[in-house]
Amino acid sequence: MHNILTQKLRDLDAYPKINEDFYKRTFSGGVVTLVSTIIMFFLFFFELSSYLHTxxxxxLVVDTSRGGTLHINFNVTFPEIPCTILSVDAEDISGERHFDIRHDIVKTRVDAHGRMIEAKKDGIGAPKIEKPLQKHGGRLEHNEEYCGSCYGAETSDDHCCNSCEEVREAYRKKGWALTNMDLIDQCEREGFFQKIHEEKGEGCNINGFLEVNKVVGTFHFIPGKTFHMTEFSFDDLFAVQKDNYNISHRIHRLAFGDYFPGAVNPLDGVPWLQETTSGSYQYFLKVVPTIYTDAKQRTIHSNQFSVTEHFKNSESGRYQTIPGVFFYYDLSPVKVNYTEKRMSFLHFMTNVCAIIGGTFTVAGIVDSFVYHGQKAMKKKVQKKFG
Structure with a gap:
């Protein structure tokens, strides 16, 4: 029984052995074997590299998500605009507006040579003086609670403006233009114009992030404080903004969301030098939602964007162009999904077997062609010389 089973297994042998007495080794066969082995190892290591890398x-899919927010990271340097008068505003199509944003933002003074001077949170400190001006026009007396004047912008009898910022906010809510700020007692106490004079000739690096609604919107950097805004347009500003400003700038980083492998932000490291009169520089951004999933199924929700640029010169008249750098962003209805994938081990083994078998098969065909060609040539030569 055992012998019968053994014989049947021998009959199934697909690799019949040839007696070594019938082997004939040739020089051409050795060359073909060496070359095929080199090719086989090269293809094997190439396949191994593909297996080890993702x-x-x-x-591309339609973005059906609703709501949410956009996380905008920025780092921009203005070499010709002092930190005291540089402000950040944001608004969107839903009507949400934020003026002179200060939270999550750090301003750093930059000297004429581009060196950092100091880092500070935005805002102006109010030094103490003995007798600040009271609401009724007199000076603060001993044990009297301070209530600063809003200079006609009070909303009620007990409305107090105890800082320069509160006076400006009161005027903004009234829709009034605030001129002759040097006559405002609170601004004089806080040294608003003194700081502007001290920072003359300096620049400013502004670094931070904004959290905005995931709808069409804009954010901008302007020299001064926004007084009144209509939807996606400006009507008036503080008097400090009426001069011409050099809005040359360098964008060190601008990103909508977290970094993911392969992310390219087209404005990173981009400089712009103003060579004409004052005006506004506008960036129009198309933001594309992006989801990146790595080989371990970890997901990063972020965004990419494309950009076009335009410079708008100042115009004469009441509605003159406001100097500043403006970013207008819109959202793409298409979402991009990046998914990392790794070759399976079975696929890798299949390719390795295909490499080994295919290389030996092709090498055998080449060797047979060379061997029989040489043999035919020898016979032809022998026949010729008889």
Whole structure:
């Protein structure tokens, strides 16, 4: 029984052995074997490299998400605008507006040579003086509670403006233009114009982030404080903004969301030098929602964007162009999904077997062609010389 089973297994042998007495080794066969072995190892290591590294697949789908926010990271340097008068505003199509944003933002003074001077949170400190001006026009007396004047912008009898910022906010709510700020007692106490004079000739680096609604909107950097705004337009500013300003700038970083492998932000490291009269520089951004999933199924929700640029010169008249750098962003209805994938081990082994088998098969065909060609040539030569 055992012998019968053994014989049947021998009959199934797909690799019949040839007696070594019938082997004939040739020089050409050795060359073909050496070359095929080198090719086989090269293809094997190439396949091993593909197995050890991941590939990224890209798919496009319609973005059906609703609501949410956009996280905007920025780092911009203005070499010709002092930190005291540089402010950040943001608004969106839903009507939400934020003027002179200060939270999550750090301003750093920059000297004429581009060196950092000091880092500070935005805002102006109010030094103590003995007798600040009271609401009724007199000076603060001993044990009297301070209530600063709003200079006609009070909303009620007990409305007090105890700082320069509160006076400006009261005027903004009234829709009035605030001129002759040097006559405002609170601004004089806080040294508003003194700081502007001290920072003359300096620049400013502004670094931070904004959290805005995921809708069409804009954010901008302007020299001064916004007084009144209508939807996506400006009507008036503080008097401090009426001069011409050099809005040359360098964008060190601008990103909508977290970094993911392969992310490219087209404005990173981009400088712009103003060579004409004062005006506004506008960036129009198309933001594309992006989801990146790595090989371990960890997901990063972020965004990419494309950009076009335009410079608008100042115009004469009441509605003159406001100097500043403006970013207008819109959202794409298409979402990009990046997915990292790694080759499976079975796929790797299949490719390795295909490499080994295919290389030996092709090498055998080449060797047979060379051997029989040489043999035919020898016979032809022998026949010729008889």
């Amino acid at each position: 590939v990224t697949e890209t798919t």
